[in-house]
Amino acid sequence: MPISKAAARGITDEFARRRGPKSGLVVGATWGHPVLTAALEALMPADRLTVVADPASIGDLRTALDAEGSWTAGNVTAVPSLAEAEPAEEVMLAAPVTVEAEAFIADIELLREKVEPGGVLSFAATLTAPAREEIAELVAEYGIGTDLIVRSLPPVRIHKLRIGSASKREGEPRAIAPAEDLAPAWRASSVAVTPAMHLDSNGVIAAGLLLGTAWAAKRLRPSSKAWVLPALAAVPVAAFFRDPQREADLRGEDDEPEAVLAASDGRVMAIETVVDERFGAATGAAGAEWLRIAVQLSLTDVHINRAPVAGEVVDVFTEKGGYAKVSLAEAEHNAACYTVVSTARGRVVTAQRTGAVLRRIVNRSKPGASVAKGERYGLIRFGSRTDVYLPAGAAEAVVDPGDPVRGGETVIARWR
Secondary structure (H helix, E strand, O other), X not given: OOOOHHHHHHHHHXXXXXXXXXXXXXXXXXXXXXXXXXXXXXXXXXXXXXXXXXXXXXXXXXXXXXXXXXXXXXXXXEEOOHHHOOOEEEEEEOOOEOOOHHHHXXXXXXXXXXXXXXXXXXXXXXXXXXXXXXXXXXXXXXXXXXXXXXXXXXXXXXXXXXXXXXXXXXXXXXXXXXXXXXXXXXXXXXXXXXXXXXXXXXXXXXXXXXXXXHHHHHHHOOOXXXXXXXXXXXXXXXXXXXXXXXXXXXXXXXXXXXXXXXXXXXXEEEEEEEEOOOOOOOOOOOOOEEEEEEEEEOOOOOOEEEOOOOEEEEEEEEEOOEOOOOOOHHHHHEOEEEEEEEEXXXXXXXXXXXXXXXXXXXXXXXXXXXXXXXXXXXXXXOOEEEEEEEEEOOEEEOOOOOOEEOOOOOEEEEEO
C-alpha cells in the first residue's frame, strides 16, 4: 500500500527532530520511498542510517545510494534482511501494518531486538488493520504519541512506541537524547494554511461541519437565506483555532537554557507561591512548594498550548471540578488537565483549566514522550487559563500581573 508524504513525515519525525549524532533503521524501503526519502533528508554528517530492503531490489538501492556521493557513502548502509541490521535508536517501518495479529506479534518481537534501549519504533497502521487490538495494547503500554493522518488514502494512524526498554510505567530513564537537544515534534494536528499560520485540526473539522451545514441548507431550501449563518460562522470558528508559527519553534541552538516560556497566549493573572502535593516533590529534595504563574486567555487569544520547558513527560492526569469564569476565585477549582514534565532542574507542571464556555480541553502529550521547549501539546476552548508551576526557589518570574504573553515565545521566568 502506498504511503503519503505526510505519513512519511510522521514516521520519521522522531529521527528528524534530533540534532544527532543519531542512528536510524528504515525497514522495508526501496529507493524513492517517501519514508526513506524523509529519513535521508534528516540525515546529518555524524548520523548513521541502515536500510533493510528486499533482496530483489537491494542492488538498485545500493546503486542509487552510491550515486548520491560522499554524503551517503559513509552514513547509509543497505542490508537484505533485518537480521543483518545493527540496532538503532530510531526504527521506522516504511510500509503500513496490514498483517494479521499473529504475524504482527512475531514481527514486533524481531523489531524489539533492533531498538536500542530508550529508542523509538514508529509505524503506520490503517484504521481497519487486522491487528488493531494488538496495536492498541502496545500503544497503551509503550505509546508516546499517536497521530491521525487524513492526508493519506486510506487514512492511517502513526504510532510511536518507546519499546527499546521495559514498560514506560516503571520510571526508569528512557530518553537517549536530552530533551533540550530536540526540535519540537511535528504535529499532524497543525494544518498549514500559510507558512506563518496554521490551523489546528479541530478548527478544520469545525469549519468543515459548518460549511457542510450551509451547503445542506442551501440544497434543501434554495429560496431561504438560512445557509448564510453557518457559512459566515465558519470563518470566526476556524480563526479561533489558529495556530501561528512561533519563533521558539526555530530557535534551536540559540535558545536560552535558563528561560521558561509562556504555555499560552493571554495576560498574566497572578504570580504566587503555593503548596501542592499532587505533583510529587518539586525537586529531588522533599517538599512541594511551587512558584505558580497563572495566565488568563480571552476568546480572542490563540488557544494552542505549548511546553514551557524541555523535558520528559512523566504524568498526565485530569481532575473534575467546576466551570467558573476564569477571572473569579472559584476558577481555582475548575476542571483541569495537568502535564508533569521532568527536567534536570526539577519537575515543571502545566495546568490547562477550563472556563465557563464549552469547557473542552485537548491534551496530546503522553507519559514517556520527550517534549521540546515551545512544542505544541494541546489546546483549550473557549475562554480558559493556564498555570505553570516551577520549583519554588529554583526559578524567578520575569513578568508581572497584567503583562501580555505569547505562548512558546514570551519568557515568563528564568531558572536561577
